[in-house]
Amino acid sequence: MAAGYRHYIGVANQDGAFYTGLTHHTTQDELAQVTVRQGESMDSPRFGWLRMESSLLGGSAQWSLSLPRVSQVFVPAAGGSWAPQCIRSGDYPEGDVTYAEPPRAYEAGERYEITCNTGVYGPMIGEGDGLVRDGDTISGTVNLFADGAGHHGEGELYYGADSTTLYRDGEEYATADGIIDESTFEVPAGIADYELVTTARRGGVAADVSTEVTASYTFTSARTDERTPLPASAIRFTPDLALDSTAPAGETMTVPVTVQGSAAGGPPGSLTVSVSTDGGETCLEVPVENGAIQVTNPAAGGTVSFRAEAVDADGNTTTQTIIDAYRTR
Structure with a gap:
């Protein structure tokens, strides 16, 4: 993995008139140090960009680089808010992929670290x-x-097959070619029980991890007078992975698990998690203790998959499956 690359950005601003000349010697105490860790799960060479957008400049500085990569970027605190963007180049069939930080101000003399485009990828x-x-x-x-x-x-x-299917009162109602983020469904006005299932696959093209992700949501709904949230949750897995989304083979590691959405903060038993080391063919339920599970990683070259179910206080259920969530090395 390429490391140790340093980039410096200088900013000067003058209100009310154009510069007729400028001499400014930037000192270290004017700068914030931002360590940007850009991941890449594919074994074949991949390239991308690191972009730093400044609210003061109304533009950005960017560098082309091979992935994965760790870069040290020194930005002036006087540059306004900065928005780092990690971009995988579009010089491949799958096109550009961008993972961006929200804009924020960095304080001079302080250090910050950002990790992007690294697993576990999931809802x-x-x-x-x-x-x-x-x-x-x-x-x-x-x-x-x-x-x-x-x-x-x-x-x-x-980059692959994707679809979303909506079930109404136990019967398939409609299917869309696309994930739910790209789909809409027109439904009858009356109250009904629904299940929405959305799946996307990207194995071996866009990534070597999270090669297939499926999420399903159950809820009861009728016509609304305005835009109204429906019950839905997400189960997040956040183990400490290398920038190629791998973990050491044979080790037992702690995998933090958190629930977002309508089932967040639920009582014990409202969340169940299963682990697979054969691509989801067989799953073994594991206990969730203190917000984490313990996973014994398979031999090098293997993968770990997750299946989880979260139930909110009203009985609405979210079920997630992440195939090949991370690899072992």
Whole structure:
């Protein structure tokens, strides 16, 4: 893995007039150090960009680099808010993939660390996300391939078969060619029990991990007078992985597990987790203790998959399966 690359950004601003000349010697105490850890799960060479957008400049500085990569970026605190973006180049069939940090101000003399495009990739329900009903239309955003650090991702995050199926009162009602984030369903006004199942696959093209992700959601719904959230949850797995989304073979490791959405903060027993080391063919339920599970990693070259179910206080169930969540080395 390439490491130790340093990039320096200088910023100067003058209100009310154009510069007629400028001499400024930037000192270290004017800068914040941002360590950006960009991941890549594919074994074949991949390239991308690191971009730093400045609110003061109204633009960005960027560098082309091979992946995975650790870069040290020194930015002036006087540059306003900065928004780092980790971009995998579009010079491949799957196209650009961007995982971005929200804009923030960095303090001079302080150090920061960002990790992006590293597993476990899986569904995430952040602010404004989830399932919604607006009148007789059901839609949603569940970010099937959010990275391990919680960046939702933009671009061609998957490359393969994908579909979303809506069941109404136990019968298949409609199917869309696309994940729920790209789909809408027009439904009858009357109250009914629903299950929505969305799946995306990207094995061996867009990534070597989280090769297939499926999420299903059960809820009861009728026509609404306005845009109304529907019950939905996400189960997040956040083990400490290398930048190629691998973990040491044969070791027992702690995998933190958190629940977002309607089942967040549920009582014991509202969350169940199973682990597979054969690509999801067989799963073994493991206890969730103190917000984590223990996983014994398979031999080198293997993978670990997760299946989880979260039930909220009203009995609405979210079920997730992440095939090949991470690899072993």
